[in-house]
Amino acid sequence: MKHPVDVYVGKRIRHRRWMNGTTQQQLAENVGIKFQQIQKYETGMNRVSASRLWDISNVLGVPVSFFFEGYDAQPAVETRISDMPGDILTxxxxxxxxxxxxxxxxxxxxxxxxxxxxxxxxx
CATH class of the missing domain: 1.20.5 (Single alpha-helices involved in coiled-coils or other helix-helix interfaces)
Structure with missing residues (x-):
């Protein structure tokens, strides 16, 4: 079962990667893993270790804290905005x-x- 924090961090990875114009393949190569692993991180299927998140943050040019920003506020925002898709980052x-x-x-x-x-x- 996916943990909500893993799903959220994965969405933030995907969001930042997409904003940078970086492909999964490029991110994976720069981090030293296979692109399939990036896919698993982005969907929350696999949990990102602290050291791997550190590497990803360096490649994407953000502090590690970026991947957790807004997590506490997210449920409140989603309940107020009912006409938005459940996963706006997709x-x-x-x-x-x-x-x-x-x-x-x-x-x-x-x-x-x-x-x-x-x-x-x-x-």
Whole structure:
């Protein structure tokens, strides 16, 4: 049985890998494992060891804590937002939107965020 933390960490690995434009094969080669193992990590089928998570964080350019950020808040957010897919990080359109969003300079991104919030509240 999958542990919720393993599933969450796997989703965060997939999310960061996708945001970097890195394939499973590239990540696996840089970490020194097979891409099938990355697949198992990303689905939560296999638990990521501390040392392997350290290697993955170095390759993906984030601190280890990135993979746990927001875990405590996730259940509360999911219960409030019922019209969103259960696994937003598997939605290609959502990931494309995130990648595009983070390609925008920070000051413009903040303004876009404020606009999106106002529009969603008006809907």
């Amino acid at each position: 939605d290609k359109e959502a990931l494309e939107l995130l990648r595009s969003y983070y390609a925008i300079p920070e000051n413009q991104r903040r303004r876009l965020f404020d606009l999106a919030r106002v529009l969603s509240e008006a809907a």
